[in-house]
Amino acid sequence: NAGVTQTPKFQVLKTGQSMTLQCAQDMNHEYMSWYRQDPGMGLRLIHYSVGAGITDQGEVPNGYNVSRSTTEDFPLRLLSAAPSQTSVYFCASSYSNRGDEKLFFGSGTQLSVL
């Protein structure tokens, strides 16, 4: 039972490069989300999706794009990486967006932008 799988675990980019962080879950969860974690900060929501074909912005969406073509996958795209995007990124999913639903987290992607 894989749960939430994020790839890659580590990535180094140069300023201006683009890349996609992958997130997949095998629990048939409708709700998926991306958070970033910066030193001394809690996690902050970037984008989320309540089902295939539906996405919306979170607290810190600038510089990131998402799409949700399938229930299982929710990739996060950086179109032109900036040093301010150096962070640890977490994907999380739950069965629905009800407040009492347990949120399952991936193991994170540590991204450095030089």
Added chain:
Amino acid sequence: AQTVTQSQPEMSVQEAETVTLSCTYDTSESDYYLFWYKQPPSRQMILVIRQEAYKQQNATENRFSVNFQKAAKSFSLKISDSQLGDAAMYFCAYRSDWGGSEKLVFGKGTKLTVNP
């Protein structure tokens, strides 16, 4: 907007002793959920305990318990019989019930050190 405050950036405890981590939050909602997450050096986010705001009874999970004071908007975590494996960052988080429950609002975390 909801906010979550953890006023203790770092805490330490002796093995087998008890420690309490503080968390306060600000909200105008009456129905919501509160969580404590543990993040060990492996980076994995692990749910420790959950509290429903409509329940007066404090949640407990083995050695972990909370003191939920709804009127004071306080949600502290007590770890009893601390173990070396409890050393981690602990995050307090808030989630609305319906309509706005798309995100968890996290505090900045408390780093817990367990001394042998």
